[in-house]
Amino acid sequence: MILTRVFPEPGEPIDTDEGEARELLSGLYEPGAARWVRLNLITSVDGSAVGSDGTSESLSNRADRKILGVIRRHSQVVLVGASSVRAEGYQLPRTVPLAVVTSSGDLAGHRISPTLDPGRLIVLCPASAESTVRESLGELTARVVTVPDTDARLDATAIIDTLASLGFDRIVCEGGPALAAQLLDAGLVHELCLSTSPRIGGGSMRMLGDRAIAEKPLALHQLVVDDAGGVYARWFLGQR
Numbered sequence: 001m002i003l004t005r006v007f008p009e010p011g012e013p014i015d016t017d018e019g020e021a022r023e024l025l026s027g028l029y030e031p032g033a034a035r036w037v038r039l040n041l042i043t044s045v046d047g048s049a050v051g052s053d054g055t056s057e058s059l060s061n062r063a064d065r066k067i068l069g070v071i072r073r074h075s076q077v078v079l080v081g082a083s084s085v086r087a088e089g090y091q092l093p094r095t096v097p098l099a100v101v102t103s104s105g106d107l108a109g110h111r112i113s114p115t116l117d118p119g120r121l122i123v124l125c126p127a128s129a130e131s132t133v134r135e136s137l138g139e140l141t142a143r144v145v146t147v148p149d150t151d152a153r154l155d156a157t158a159i160i161d162t163l164a165s166l167g168f169d170r171i172v173c174e175g176g177p178a179l180a181a182q183l184l185d186a187g188l189v190h191e192l193c194l195s196t197s198p199r200i201g202g203g204s205m206r207m208l209g210d211r212a213i214a215e216k217p218l219a220l221h222q223l224v225v226d227d228a229g230g231v232y233a234r235w236f237l238g239q240r
């Protein structure tokens with residue numbers, strides 16, 4: 001597939017199948033600062049976070065996955081909500097650890113392949129859920145990090161601060177809508193990387209879930225399009 005930057009200045013087309021594509025795209029996705037929290041989400045044109053199969057996988061394409069890989073490489077950790085891990089075929093990213101947030105601790109249904117490196121999978125949970133995490137992971141090893149909670153819910157700021165205390169300053173949260181909305185509402189997000197899939201209808205989960213979020217202005221930092229109608233925006237937010 002061909003990706004072309006159209007804003008702020010038109011760029012040379014990038015063929016995602018060419019060896020140099022990753023390096024060229026990497027230059028388009030440099031984080032804005034050493035401490036940088038990104039959301040990387042995909043939506044249909046009518047704002048659904050899922051396609052007709054009930055996951056975001058059916059909204060994605062090769063160009064979107066290429067950009068996702070580039071954003072992961074610029075990050076020190078990938079952060080996701082437990083429902084996404086249960087719903088989608090989440091695997092450990094090739095380059096960075098995966099941090100999963102859970103209140104219940106019940107990660108049964110995950111499809112993460114067993115790994116020998118316990119540092120690759122990190123689970124953030126309230127102390128009350130630690131044993132459930134270990135039971136539901138079965139043979140999968142993980143670094144379980146307990147975070148202070150209120151009625152088993154972790155504060156969004158505490159989630160990001162805990163990751164920072166583990167040495168992760170460049171974080172990409174890949175959803176789902178519930179977790180992304182909390183980070184956004186708490187003013188913790190520096191950038192929204194938003195892919196728009198060229199389709200309408202088919203899914204019915206709002207991109208940021210049902211939570212009302214305080215209005216925030218966005219600045220368009222970059223716009224890239226693919227040759228199948230996919231649109232890839234980098235939106236910058238004010239910082240905390």
Ligand SMILES: NC(=O)c1ccc[n+]([C@@H]2O[C@H](COP(=O)([O-])OP(=O)(O)OC[C@H]3O[C@@H](n4cnc5c(N)ncnc54)[C@H](OP(=O)(O)O)[C@@H]3O)[C@@H](O)[C@H]2O)c1
Pocket residue numbers: 040041042043048049050054055056057080081082083084085087088101102103104105106107152153154155156174175176177178179180182205209
């Ligand atoms: N369009 C996209 O870019 C995109 C990306 C990812 C996922 N998705 C789709 O989105 C859906 C899942 O999203 P979702 O919004 O329902 O869920 P989610 O954000 O993936 O996960 C929600 C779960 O994460 C845990 N969690 C979230 N905030 C927490 C907090 N403050 N403290 C403790 N635990 C917390 C809880 O886990 P427990 O339930 O274990 O307590 C909660 O039920 C799936 O259908 C998936 O396919 C779309």
